[in-house]
Amino acid sequence: MTDNLETQSPLRIVVLISGSGTNLQALIDAQPSFRTRASIVLVLSNRKAAYGLTRAKEAGIPTAYLALQPYLKSNPGKSRDDYDAEVARMVLKARPDLVVLAGWMHVLGDGFLDLISRPPSETEESAESIPTTHVFPIPAINLHPALPGAFDGTHAIDRAWEAYKAGTLDHTGVMVHRVVRQVDAGEPILVREIPFREDETKEQFEERLHGVEWEVIVEATNKILTERLEQCTVRQS
Numbered sequence: 001m002t003d004n005l006e007t008q009s010p011l012r013i014v015v016l017i018s019g020s021g022t023n024l025q026a027l028i029d030a031q032p033s034f035r036t037r038a039s040i041v042l043v044l045s046n047r048k049a050a051y052g053l054t055r056a057k058e059a060g061i062p063t064a065y066l067a068l069q070p071y072l073k074s075n076p077g078k079s080r081d082d083y084d085a086e087v088a089r090m091v092l093k094a095r096p097d098l099v100v101l102a103g104w105m106h107v108l109g110d111g112f113l114d115l116i117s118r119p120p121s122e123t124e125e126s127a128e129s130i131p132t133t134h135v136f137p138i139p140a141i142n143l144h145p146a147l148p149g150a151f152d153g154t155h156a157i158d159r160a161w162e163a164y165k166a167g168t169l170d171h172t173g174v175m176v177h178r179v180v181r182q183v184d185a186g187e188p189i190l191v192r193e194i195p196f197r198e199d200e201t202k203e204q205f206e207e208r209l210h211g212v213e214w215e216v217i218v219e220a221t222n223k224i225l226t227e228r229l230e231q232c233t234v235r236q237s
């Protein structure tokens with residue numbers, strides 16, 4: 001078994017981003033210490049100016065960019081679902097074992113989720129780039145700066161802060177959850193509560209919350225990588 005682990009090819013991670021990429025940076029920095037051998041093999045952004053693309057390039061990681069509106073403009077007649085499927089095809093070309101949404105600010109529809117949940121049929125484009133031995137479904141996880149069911153969607157940090165200032169909340173948190181069609185409703189993988197502090201400004205609170213995010217995204221990725229390695233090992237035996 002030990003030999004197998006030593007000869008095991010590194011697991012392949014694709015990270016989807018839209019912004020500054022501080023959580024991506026946490027994953028980049030954590031690569032040498034992942035409990036399973038794993039590497040980030042692609043960073044894909046839906047925003048051209050995302051600084052996370054710079055972080056990836058500086059780390060020698062391949063990058064890609066595809067935004068919804070330019071895609072629709074360049075492909076008259078195509079839909080949001082077609083865009084989501086194109087994102088999936090780009091992701092699948094990297095033969096991922098795990099997809100991490102790290103500040104990815106686009107709700108992924110069935111066009112994406114369907115293609116990562118099952119092997120491609122022989123006639124589908126992805127069949128050319130992903131081996132028939134690839135294990136499906138490919139897990140996808142998302143980092144969200146709120147507790148399960150609390151502030152789904154965007155601006156979760158602002159909304160939690162407003163609730164605290166209104167006196168209706170004394171803590172919030174961050175979580176990493178599995179990605180399902182309903183936004184932020186997937187099974188939580190890791191949840192960390194964060195109490196508010198009276199002496200803190202909003203900026204100080206956000207800085208503390210982001211620090212927790214950087215820990216949680218690495219820990220959750222480790223957890224799913226371990227699960228994935230077990231799946232792949234069972235399938236190979």
Ligand SMILES: Nc1nc2c(c(=O)[nH]1)N[C@@H](CN(C=O)c1ccc(C(=O)N[C@@H](CCC(=O)O)C(=O)O)cc1)CN2
Nearest residue numbers: 104105106107108142144153154179180181182183184
């Ligand atoms: N199918 C899923 N897709 C995504 C999930 C998910 O759980 N299931 N998580 C989100 C991340 N996210 C919150 O954690 C989130 C991001 C963006 C939005 C949203 O409303 N986006 C708008 C566009 C907003 C913008 O461009 O600024 C949209 O997609 O139309 C909601 C939740 C990632 N995807």
Ligand SMILES: NCC(=O)N[C@@H]1O[C@H](COP(=O)([O-])[O-])[C@@H](O)[C@H]1O
Nearest residue numbers: 019020021022023024103144145153
């Ligand atoms: N709903 C999803 C969401 O709000 N995600 C949030 O986007 C930020 C990305 O920061 P980063 O680009 O520096 O990693 C993070 O705070 C993450 O929780």
